[in-house]
Amino acid sequence: MSNCKRIAVVGLGTVKSAPEGASQRMMAAEAARRAIADAGLSIKDIDGAIDMRRTGGGGDRASYTDAFTRFLGVPAQFYFTIGRGGALGGLATAAATGFLDRGLANYVLCVGAVDDWTKAQAAKKQGHRGMAHAEKEGYWGKALGDLRAASHHSWMAARHMAVYGTTSEQLGAISVAERAWACLNPEARMYGRPITIEDHQNSSWVVEPYHLLDVSLISDGAIAFVLTTEDRAKDLAQKPVYVQGQGFGEVAADLWWKKDNFTHMAVAPAKEKAFAQAGLSGVEDIDCAQLYDCFTAEVLFQLEDYGWCEKGKGGEFVASGAIGPGGSIPVNTGGGLLSNWHLGDLTGYAEAVQQLRGQAGERQVENCKVALTTGHGGELVSPGMCSIHTSTILGVD
Template sequence: MKSGRIAIVGMGVTKQGRGLGVTEVELRRQALELALLDAGLERDAIDGYIHASHEREDLRYLGLSPNFSWPVQTGGATASATFVMAAGAILSGQAEMVACAYAMAPSSGGMPGFSAPMSLGSLGYGYPAQVGMIGAASAHALHARWHMDHYGTTSEHMGAVAVQLRNHALNRPDAMTYGKPITLEDHQSSPMVVDPFHMLDCCRDTDGGAVFIVTSAERAKTMAATHPVYILGAGMGHNIAKWHERDVYAHHDNIAPAAARAFAQAGVSLADIDTAQFYDPFTISIIMQLEHYGFCKPGQGGPFVADGGIALDGAIPANTGGGQISGFYAAGFTPIIEAMKQLRGEAGATQVKDARLALASGHGLNGGVQNTWTHGTLILGAEA
């Protein structure tokens, strides 16, 4: 992907929360309406559709007639993948205006892409389910324990992540925990979920939808109503490589190839990034991504956060909307939503001053065994 050739010209985000009582397809329809309004487009402008799910989409309900409708699912890295696919479709002449759509309504009718709400199929994480290893928390706890054993990372370090994300979220009306501060003591006293994770180390599913409209940079320049954000670089990596090397737990993901490709395409360095929006299912996820991207040295992620490294005035303001742990869970779309808001100057009380470049990561869906996650890196810019 040549830097700056692809632009995001519309974003629609529905209300995010618990118990909204709205179906997934209706959430996507609402988000589509908002995205079209944001881009100043009519429905018939959408000639490509990518849906973050295992399942087909009911295009009749959405009122769309695109050249293609592709379901895609790679867990929390799906968001990154949909933008890569949209860019490929546009650059290969398959479409001019592609909608990337997401919705989930776990408290109003189940998880997307699975046959039954909260089915074992969605939570088994490979063959260890046969011996009782169930759920994302138990899988990610292995990363946390590895990090604690090798580097001396503590529960208090993970608690510092939770407190900092809450400090961001409590000032953001779009966050689930708006106006609800926590302390490190609150974190330490919250119930244990899976050792070493307390409840406040964990994200929780929320209902909500999001749609992004993607087109070429040339087409974006003709759209007076838009405030485009450009996809400057994108990269994917897969931790199955580390499984073959028997080093899977030391790596939250195989970030190196994803980051190298994205930064090379964008033609920027880590020092150029103004804000990072990480996929954060658990607090250890931010600690390990800070290290593997190179924002701090290996083993120093916990102290880096505890010393204010991801605060608004820190070395790299991160997850400024509260992330998925304290903001809302729109899978891998949460980081992209916040990156878009930052680059468009729409982040309110947690706006990073002069934000021009943002990193957004995605993470999820194993390669057949737990902890072999896919990773996605996007470098987004306010200018092409």
């Protein structure tokens, strides 16, 4: 990034399985411990910490007291929360860069944790389905049937179908491709459970036009990563993964009720800045793409909006097998939110780091040097799709 020190991801820690009843704080602390050890650092080296949190419209505070920094004994000189919907890793990386570039910290630990699966099981016992929905002041969609994220995200898919003729089977091709990647990833929740288009079509309706297999998983777990400057990164245990470019976009910059807002995401400004910083000429320079995939249509929109195919041609593109194993652009190579596990954009961020390090095992993308990871979410008007979009380009020398 031209006007600041080059920043690198030097440690990665994940917790995908934990003892029953493990709290968010416990999972966050363990992921943090693993990330620090992965970097070859000690807990005493960490002098800054960021807690990554999601809610629609903004990051929320932790639901527990005594944060993971004290729980683990991290001597951080600053600690704050950041995040918006599924945009966690991108925002945390941008925030940490400011501290590192100004010499306010040497090593910044970024941690996100969720216990959505546990909470969903508790809700199920009470006769509810899915994640709890926290209503905000000014929310007006419940009376119109907007009860869960699938409700208003489905509007986007339906509009794309109406305008461009996209089919449910084409959306299903995204699910099938990501499941194929998950079947190459022993850590994925859906490992060993391949699906077909017929399986997608036969899965239950959630809200039209979305079947169950169009919808992301809910998970318990935590992801942590350590950021530092290039000069320090070269002496650590892992090959540095550099932050080559970042950009951000916001659909709410336009009139939210304009119908074209329901067939695209705020990719253009984010892509322009991120690609320019990274010195990329276009998507042909991307070796793998970890695209935010809370629902299948979001993948379709990004493939179009970034330029892998023309607007309205995304359905044909994914149906061709372009994003699955052996395709022209590997997308969500760990299985994504649809088939691996769900922790916002941290799922793709962690997968990008593994791919760039050459640690992805059977699913490893050959000669992977540049990875795009994106984030999405945080509706400012609800119900509606006025959401942030983050582009973070990671790479290795």
